[in-house]
Amino acid sequence: RVKERGRGNFSFYQPQMSAGLLSRMRLEHAMRQALDKGHMSVYFQPQVHIGSGRIVAAEALLRWTDPEFGVVSPAAFIPLAEESGYVVTLGAWVLEQSVQEAARWHAQGMFIKVSVNVSALEFRQPDFVERLTQVLHGSTLPAHWLELELTESILLQDAQEMALRVHRIAELGVGLVIDDFGTGYSNLSYLKKLPISKIKIDQSFVRGLPDDEEDKAIVGAIISMGQALGVEIVAEGVETPEQCAAIEQMQGGYFQGYLCSPALAPLQFRQRLREDADGSPAYTISSEDD
Numbered sequence: 001r002v003k004e005r006g007r008g009n010f011s012f013y014q015p016q017m018s019a020g021l022l023s024r025m026r027l028e029h030a031m032r033q034a035l036d037k038g039h040m041s042v043y044f045q046p047q048v049h050i051g052s053g054r055i056v057a058a059e060a061l062l063r064w065t066d067p068e069f070g071v072v073s074p075a076a077f078i079p080l081a082e083e084s085g086y087v088v089t090l091g092a093w094v095l096e097q098s099v100q101e102a103a104r105w106h107a108q109g110m111f112i113k114v115s116v117n118v119s120a121l122e123f124r125q126p127d128f129v130e131r132l133t134q135v136l137h138g139s140t141l142p143a144h145w146l147e148l149e150l151t152e153s154i155l156l157q158d159a160q161e162m163a164l165r166v167h168r169i170a171e172l173g174v175g176l177v178i179d180d181f182g183t184g185y186s187n188l189s190y191l192k193k194l195p196i197s198k199i200k201i202d203q204s205f206v207r208g209l210p211d212d213e214e215d216k217a218i219v220g221a222i223i224s225m226g227q228a229l230g231v232e233i234v235a236e237g238v239e240t241p242e243q244c245a246a247i248e249q250m251q252g253g254y255f256q257g258y259l260c261s262p263a264l265a266p267l268q269f270r271q272r273l274r275e276d277a278d279g280s281p282a283y284t285i286s287s288e289d290d
């Protein structure tokens with residue numbers, strides 16, 4: 001980071017360094033300390049089976065509250081962590097926490113899957129599958145209750161090596177999920193070659209439902225494709241009963257979104273799971289009876 005200016009002249013803060021860059025550096029510095037200081041935690045957002053109204057899975061989402069910066073959105077710090085390589089450390093921690101927490105749900109008789117985001121850099125680590133195997137060995141959670149969320153772009157670069165990796169992970173029993181489906185450039189041939197268990201329709205296509213004809217066409221097509229390929233489809237970012245009803249009409253099986261719940265702290269999420277087990281539906285779309 002130390003820039004050389006002229007002969008033997010060094011300075012850390014360059015006068016021309018933008019405020020943006022400075023705050024990025026401060027943010028990155030804080031991020032690297034946040035784990036040890038206990039400022040990060042993993043929250044869980046329910047995924048709901050539309051037909052039964054039951055919670056079937058939860059996505060692990062990293063949360064960071066910094067004393068100086070306040071709540072920092074993953075949309076802001078994950079890209080920073082990716083650029084600096086720190087996402088490998090963060091991701092390993094999230095995976096460990098998520099598997100531990102899911103093992104707790106199971107110990108309490110609540111059998112749902114946990115779904116963990118994996119960034120490209122993490123997935124590309126040569127020892128990624130070994131570390132995943134170790135985490136599973138160190139836990140009572142059977143592998144098939146864990147899913148990993150990848151984006152399409154991860155599979156494109158170094159396609160052969162990545163395909164090999166995906167197959168090894170599937171052999172462990174871990175589910176593979178395509179996240180933000182439809183937003184990346186994609187060559188769909190990977191869908192017939194790779195053991196993908198689930199596809200998450202990006203929320204940008206869900207937002208316009210039920211009125212936007214183009215969104216409806218796209219979501220409908222993804223759902224049909226999923227049925228033909230035997231892949232589960234989850235609609236992301238469902239906020240309204242109308243959006244949910246539209247997905248149900250198109251035979252979409254699952255959703256995740258504020259209509260059911262935002263991501264919750266582990267204790268709150270467990271409470272929510274218990275309520276679900278007690279028979280109250282995870283969400284309601286009827287407006288007539290209340």
Ligand code: C2E
Pocket residue numbers: 045060061062073074075078087091094117118119149179180203236237238239256257258259262263
């Ligand atoms: P994602 O994996 O696509 O996660 C879904 C995002 O949509 C989450 O944002 C979630 O809070 C948000 N969301 C869920 N339901 C709704 C809804 O009904 N309406 C709206 N407007 N938003 C909804 P979040 O938690 O801010 O995370 C953003 C992204 O950051 C994630 O997108 C994921 O790519 C990344 N991320 C979060 N946690 C991790 C992590 O532990 N590891 C990695 N590698 N990436 C993560």
Ligand code: MG
Pocket residue numbers: 059117149179
């Ligand atoms: Mg995700």
Ligand code: MG
Pocket residue numbers: 179180200202203236
């Ligand atoms: Mg997504």
Ligand code: MG
Pocket residue numbers: 151179180
């Ligand atoms: Mg994503």
